[in-house]
Amino acid sequence: MDQQEQKVAAAQAAFEYVQDLINHWGEEIVIGIGTGSTANLFIDQIAQIKNSISAAVASSEESAKRLKSHGISITDLNSAGTLRVYIDGADEVNENLQLIKGGGAALTREKIIAAASSEFICIADESKFVPLLGKFPLPVEVIPMSRSYVARELVKLGGDPAYRSGVVTDNGNHIVDVHNLEILDPRKLERQINNITGVVTNGIFADRPADLLLLATDDGVKKISRS
Ligand code: 5RP
Numbered sequence: 387m388d389q390q391e392q393k394v395a396a397a398q399a400a401f402e403y404v405q406d407l408i409n410h411w412g413e414e415i416v417i418g419i420g421t422g423s424t425a426n427l428f429i430d431q432i433a434q435i436k437n438s439i440s441a442a443v444a445s446s447e448e449s450a451k452r453l454k455s456h457g458i459s460i461t462d463l464n465s466a467g468t469l470r471v472y473i474d475g476a477d478e479v480n481e482n483l484q485l486i487k488g489g490g491a492a493l494t495r496e497k498i499i500a501a502a503s504s505e506f507i508c509i510a511d512e513s514k515f516v517p518l519l520g521k522f523p524l525p526v527e528v529i530p531m532s533r534s535y536v537a538r539e540l541v542k543l544g545g546d547p548a549y550r551s552g553v554v555t556d557n558g559n560h561i562v563d564v565h566n567l568e569i570l571d572p573r574k575l576e577r578q579i580n581n582i583t584g585v586v587t588n589g590i591f592a593d594r595p596a597d598l599l600l601l602a603t604d605d606g607v608k609k610i611s612r613s
Contacts, residue, residue: 392511392602393475397427399600399607400473400509405435407471414440416466418499419453420474421446421492424509428473429453443469445499446492447556463502472503476596477522477589479514483596483612484572488525488589491555497587500594508596512603519572523548523563524579525589530560532584539582540564543575559586 387395408415417432419425419442429449432439433456441461444450450460463469474496478486485508487493500506524545528536537547545564553561569575572592579588599610 387602387604389511389513393424394427395602395607396509396511396600397424397431399602399609400428400507401431401434403507403600404432404471404473408435408438411470414438415470416441416443416461418443418469418472418474418503419445419449420472420496420499421449421490422475424475424511425449425473426452428509429456429458433458441466443499445474445495446490448490449492463499469499469503471505471507472499473507473509474500476508476510476514476591478516478519479508479510479596479599479601480516480519480572481610483508483599483610484519485591485596486519486522486524486589487591488527488561489522491525491527491550491553491561493525493589494527494555494557494559494587497591497594500591505598506594506596507598507600509600510602512601515601519569519590520567523565524567524569525550526562526564526579527555527557527559527586527588528562529584529586533560533562536582536584537562540579543567543578557586
């Protein structure tokens with residue numbers, strides 16, 4: 387399977403998982419949905435069961451638009467309460483289901499929805515599974531006026547920050563991508579970076595990792611639970 391076929395397989399596995407959940411609960415549920423090409427494939431799948439989904443909370447305007455185009459209602463997280471399940475992709479995932487996210491610049495809303503969900507399911511192709519986080523440049527969302535200051539602080543933490551030129555997040559902020567980080571302690575670095583004044587959040591998902599990884603491989607989709 388090539389990468390695209392693996393993304394389709396992971397999205398299909400998530401669709402089946404959500405379908406089982408809905409059958410088990412016997413009622414319509416509100417689900418959280420992420421951003422990116424893998425999440426888009428999942429959105430296209432769940433259109434088949436749109437009548438069993440009362441609404442979705444989307445992690446970006448782009449995903450909200452795609453959901454609406456399939457006739458799935460969007461609701462605001464403030465009115466939805468705790469979500470039963472959140473489905474999203476990742477840029478990197480390790481064996482502890484800690485992630486790097488934000489390649490699509492939606493990291494802050496993604497982190498909020500993950501925090502507000504009972505279960506976070508990550509869907510990914512095999513290329514995303516890594517022994518050590520950090521090869522993928524770590525996205526950091528910053529308040530625009532703090533960008534240079536935050537970049538200087540990130541250098542002190544050992545990274546090489548680069549401004550993602552021309553990108554404005556759905557929250558009106560900028561993205562700095564930090565290259566050449568060896569993330570040996572993801573929880574520590576997540577907190578250290580979040581403590582820099584001007585940082586909205588960073589793309590390490592270690593304080594709230596995924597609960598289940600649906601990892602598409604040539605041998606099928608592996609279900610890896612957090613131990
Ligand atoms: C968006 C994200 C995405 O989940 C991540 O970039 C993976 O995207 P894709 O499924 O296209 O590989 O974090 O902010």
